[in-house]
Structure formats: C-alpha cells, structure tokens
Amino acid sequence: MDPALKFYIEQTIIPIYLQFDPSHSPEHVHQVIQNSFEIADGLNVNLDMVYTVAAYHDIGMLYGRKNHETTSRSIVLCDLALSQFFSRSQILVIGDAVEDHRASLTTEPRSIYGKIIAEADRDLDFQRILTRTLTYAITVKGINGFDELLQEAYTYIANKYVTNRCFQLWLTYPKNSQGLAEITQQIHDPYTFEESFTLIYQKLKQEGL
Known part of the structure; x- marks a missing residue:
C-alpha cells in the first residue's frame, strides 16, 4: 500500500x-x-x-x-x-x-x-450487529428501557437479516456465511437471543450509554 x-x-x-x-x-x-x-x-x-x-x-x-x-x-x-x-x-x-x-x-x-x-x-457478525443496533437505538432513537430495546433489536435484526432479507452476498466470504447462519439461529431461538441481548445491554450500560 x-x-x-x-x-x-x-x-x-x-x-x-x-x-x-x-x-x-x-x-x-x-x-x-x-x-x-x-x-x-x-x-x-x-x-x-x-x-x-x-x-x-x-x-x-x-x-x-x-x-x-x-x-x-x-x-x-x-x-x-x-x-x-x-x-x-x-x-x-x-x-x-x-x-x-x-x-x-x-x-x-x-x-x-x-x-x-x-x-x-x-459484517455479519451477530455480536457486532446486536451491539450496533442497540447503540443506534439508544443514541439516535432515544430508546432506553430493557423491554423496549429487546423488542426493537429483535424486530430489526429479524426483519433485516432473516424474514425480509433484501441484500445479496456477491462474493464468497466464509465469515459472512457463518455469521448469517448464527443470526438465523438466534432469531429462531428467542430465549438465546434474549441471553445475548442481556449481556450486551449490560455492557453498554456499564460503558455509560
């Protein structure tokens, strides 16, 4: 370079x-x-x-x-x-x-x-997507309650990446293929999703968001 x-x-x-x-x-x-x-x-x-x-x-x-x-x-x-x-x-x-x-x-x-x-x-890394979704919801949309943020994150990620996925993967990139599979698994198991959400929610709150 x-x-x-x-x-x-x-x-x-x-x-x-x-x-x-x-x-x-x-x-x-x-x-x-x-x-x-x-x-x-x-x-x-x-x-x-x-x-x-x-x-x-x-x-x-x-x-x-x-x-x-x-x-x-x-x-x-x-x-x-x-x-x-x-x-x-x-x-x-x-x-x-x-x-x-x-x-x-x-x-x-x-x-x-x-x-x-x-x-x-x-960047179909589930943890980063969930973190970015929560950060945006808190800092831009002004959503702060646990239940409201959980619903917001689940609905947004489910719609964008699973139920109404509108993007196409143009090249072979194993990290994205694996990431999309994990996202789909999380959406299909709301209890696991909530566990992942709780960990990131607590981390963001500790950071002052």
Missing part, C-alpha cells in the same frame, strides 16, 4: 467519522477495511483502491443518512487529494463502488470493488 495514501486517509478522512453516531464510528470503518482486505485476498485487485473504497464508504453521512451512499460518491469525486494517488478512471471506479455498498441496492455492483465493499460492510 502507498504509505502517503494511508497517512492522508488516516489523518484526514477517518477522523470525520467521529462526528457520526457510534454505530458508524472510526471503529466501524476500520472493521470494514479489515473485512475488505480479507475478501480481497487472492483477488486480482488494487489494494490501494480497496482501502480507499472502504475508508470513504459512509463518509456521505456527514450530510445525513438518507442517500448517504450517493453523497459519499460525490465526496470521492470532488476530493482533489485522491488525484495524487489514482488516475481519473480509477477514481470513478472508487466512487461507483462507494455508491454500490448500500445493502438495499437492487442491482449488481458495477465492479469487483463494489462487490468487495458490499460484502465487507455486511
């Missing part, structure tokens, strides 16, 4: 995520970057582009959650600093991939980079 590119993104782009809700924090971006590199391993791709797509994928939330993927693409195309590291055609591919990361996208991503970020952003 180009160390100058990494320095620019780490110093200038990723800190912007500190302004977002905790479920879209720098920690989330670093997790998506890690997932992206794992997925890209063995693929004939430019790792600088993989890294940049992952770093910018949610940056459009600076201007609101709605249509943030399109705003993220616009930010990529307008960031003159990227021209130091990529050709214009590469920047266009990065922008398209960033826009194609949204789970609700109904069409196939336009490039391998779009498929990588779509897969990486799914």
Whole structure:
C-alpha cells in the first residue's frame, strides 16, 4: 500500500467519522477495511483502491443518512487529494463502488470493488450487529428501557437479516456465511437471543450509554 495514501486517509478522512453516531464510528470503518482486505485476498485487485473504497464508504453521512451512499460518491469525486494517488478512471471506479455498498441496492455492483465493499460492510457478525443496533437505538432513537430495546433489536435484526432479507452476498466470504447462519439461529431461538441481548445491554450500560 502507498504509505502517503494511508497517512492522508488516516489523518484526514477517518477522523470525520467521529462526528457520526457510534454505530458508524472510526471503529466501524476500520472493521470494514479489515473485512475488505480479507475478501480481497487472492483477488486480482488494487489494494490501494480497496482501502480507499472502504475508508470513504459512509463518509456521505456527514450530510445525513438518507442517500448517504450517493453523497459519499460525490465526496470521492470532488476530493482533489485522491488525484495524487489514482488516475481519473480509477477514481470513478472508487466512487461507483462507494455508491454500490448500500445493502438495499437492487442491482449488481458495477465492479469487483463494489462487490468487495458490499460484502465487507455486511459484517455479519451477530455480536457486532446486536451491539450496533442497540447503540443506534439508544443514541439516535432515544430508546432506553430493557423491554423496549429487546423488542426493537429483535424486530430489526429479524426483519433485516432473516424474514425480509433484501441484500445479496456477491462474493464468497466464509465469515459472512457463518455469521448469517448464527443470526438465523438466534432469531429462531428467542430465549438465546434474549441471553445475548442481556449481556450486551449490560455492557453498554456499564460503558455509560
């Protein structure tokens, strides 16, 4: 990887995520970057582009959650600093991939980079999904009661990942396949789900949420 590119993104782009809700924090971006590199391993791709797509994928939330993927693409195309590291055609591919990361996208991503970020952003780790769901419900929706949060988390996760799953897995990534199986198992066993919920709920409360 180009160390100058990494320095620019780490110093200038990723800190912007500190302004977002905790479920879209720098920690989330670093997790998506890690997932992206794992997925890209063995693929004939430019790792600088993989890294940049992952770093910018949610940056459009600076201007609101709605249509943030399109705003993220616009930010990529307008960031003159990227021209130091990529050709214009590469920047266009990065922008398209960033826009194609949204789970609700109904069409196939336009490039391998779009498929990588779509897969990486799914991050189908049940514990992280439950943690992010609770964090968002508490900090953004203002839900605080145990029973209300339990219902909110169960309904949201069941609907998004099991009963009405609208996303497609575009690449083979064992972590996501295994994660989706665990999510499904948890939803089909509400008692186990509540046990998992209780542990994370208590942890978040101890952290001051």
